[in-house]
Amino acid sequence: MALINAKGEATTADVYDSLADKLARVSFGAIYTTLDRMIDKKFVEVRKGEPLPERGGKARNYYRVTSGGRAAVIETQRTTTALALPSLVGAAS
Amino acid sequence: MSSRKKPARNAPCDMRPAMRPEMRPDLRPEMRVFLKTQYDPLEMPPDMRPPRTVKTAYEIGLEMTSTSLEVTNAAARKSAETVGELLLGLTRSAIAGQKSKSDSAIFRIEFFIDMLLPPGRASDALLDLEDVYDRRWLPKYGLRAARLIFSSQAAGLIWGFHSQRITKWVGGTLGLMKLYSWLSGPRGG
Numbered sequence: 001m002a003l004i005n006a007k008g009e010a011t012t013a014d015v016y017d018s019l020a021d022k023l024a025r026v027s028f029g030a031i032y033t034t035l036d037r038m039i040d041k042k043f044v045e046v047r048k049g050e051p052l053p054e055r056g057g058k059a060r061n062y063y064r065v066t067s068g069g070r071a072a073v074i075e076t077q078r079t080t081t082a083l084a085l086p087s088l089v090g091a092a093s
Numbered sequence: 094m095s096s097r098k099k100p101a102r103n104a105p106c107d108m109r110p111a112m113r114p115e116m117r118p119d120l121r122p123e124m125r126v127f128l129k130t131q132y133d134p135l136e137m138p139p140d141m142r143p144p145r146t147v148k149t150a151y152e153i154g155l156e157m158t159s160t161s162l163e164v165t166n167a168a169a170r171k172s173a174e175t176v177g178e179l180l181l182g183l184t185r186s187a188i189a190g191q192k193s194k195s196d197s198a199i200f201r202i203e204f205f206i207d208m209l210l211p212p213g214r215a216s217d218a219l220l221d222l223e224d225v226y227d228r229r230w231l232p233k234y235g236l237r238a239a240r241l242i243f244s245s246q247a248a249g250l251i252w253g254f255h256s257q258r259i260t261k262w263v264g265g266t267l268g269l270m271k272l273y274s275w276l277s278g279p280r281g282g
Contacts, residue, residue, distance in 0.1 A: 013221040028246045029253025058216035
């Protein structure tokens with residue numbers, strides 16, 4: 001969801017920022033593990049950026065949600081709503 | 094019939110080795126002077142100077158030499174400027190690197206990340222951690238707490254990567270063992 005909100009490509013630091021604003025505790029390890037799994041499932045694409053213009057410059061990875069990833073998010077939201085809505089309506093009435 | 098063009102008499106570039114005074118130690122001094130003046134128009138008295146073509150060729154040669162010297166000097170100056178720029182860039186990056194890595198504890202943790210993670214992942218993780226450390230943790234929590242968060246995040250990163258690999262390996266091995274037991278087990282009834 002953080003990657004979708006990024007509207008294009010995002011680094012892990014961007015994902016961390018958007019999660020840290022909403023959650024109390026965010027781990028970089030968890031972000032990387034989740035991203036790796038999503039890459040395996042082809043929900044997310046990764047692109048290697050240009051190395052920094054300095055000696056031994058490091059390169060950054062840029063992540064982007066694929067169309068399959070967007071479809072999976074929408075499907076998950078729909079399923080969650082369909083499962084949770086009857087119980088929520090019942091509790092309210 | 095020979096196709097070779099006959100060299101001009103006074104052309105210095107066509108001087109045959111046998112006629113060069115410096116290659117003829119057996120020549121008498123007056124003969125040496127004669128040969129030298131004959132084949133070097135600049136050494137000659139004005140009335141004995143060679144035809145205009147040779148003189149022009151000499152002038153063009155001199156001009157070309159001076160131009161090439163100028164070009165060489167310009168190239169040397171340019172290369173010096175380039176080297177200067179490179180050195181300046183290296184100094185700036187070194188200063189920037191020193192600034193962000195002035196904390197030796199952070200530097201040590203970065204070394205461990207570099208050692209324990211594959212190169213692609215390590216560079217990405219280091220950049221992200223440094224970015225969040227400088228931009229978020231340091232202003233918000235102060236040096237001590239930011240350093241602690243940096244260490245814990247780095248440890249979590251390394252542990253997460255290796256635990257994922259171990260889980261994959263164990264899963265694969267268990268799958269193989271199940272397959273083997275299914276293949277070697279009793280069949281039919």
